[in-house]
Amino acid sequence: DAGVIQSPRHEVTEMGQEVTLRCKPISGHNSLFWYRQTMMRGLELLIYFNNNVPIDDSGMPEDRFSAKMPNASFSTLKIQPSEPRDSAVYFCASSLLPDTQYFGPGTRLTVL
């Protein structure tokens, strides 16, 4: 298996623009997680899907952030409008509950 796939790997955008991050989980995994990592706050859970249904989105910072999982093999995290404080590395992870999580390589987002 190719592991968790994320795209793009790097994204540079200007404040106010819409950003869409993409994730393909490992085939057969029933849970998908979006995290954000910064030096200050570490690795924070944003949202968790189980069987394509959002279960816990309490970590989503505000209404500018939204996530979808239209099917078992694809998820998106959208930021609209983006702000400089959104600059971070965004990770997607998948798992078979309640086992360990497998992380993708991350998307480094820079908002100017």
Place this chain on the structure above:
Amino acid sequence: SQKIEQNSEALNIQEGKTATLTCNYTNYSPAYLQWYRQDPGRGPVFLLLIRENEKEKRKERLKVTFDTTLKQSLFHITASQPADSATYLCALDGSGYSTLTFGKGTMLLVSP
């Protein structure tokens, strides 16, 4: 609220020595605890899981202990090698949704 503490200062050790990393937590009674390794520019990679009823778990040169009374886990790497240099994250199971809460990690530097 639950809090996870890992030493924010890097741990520097000589090759061949045993590295010991600490994870402390408060306001929490996790069912299990996990350790992950993260290399620069990459996502975390799962290493070991230890459950609340287990005192110790080993995998090759790795050993994890879990003391639920002290609310502490110790992560040991014996016969350390420069290739073990990375940031090590501990993670505890979340609020019942099978999510994980991560510590900020400790950087380990093994010099030849």
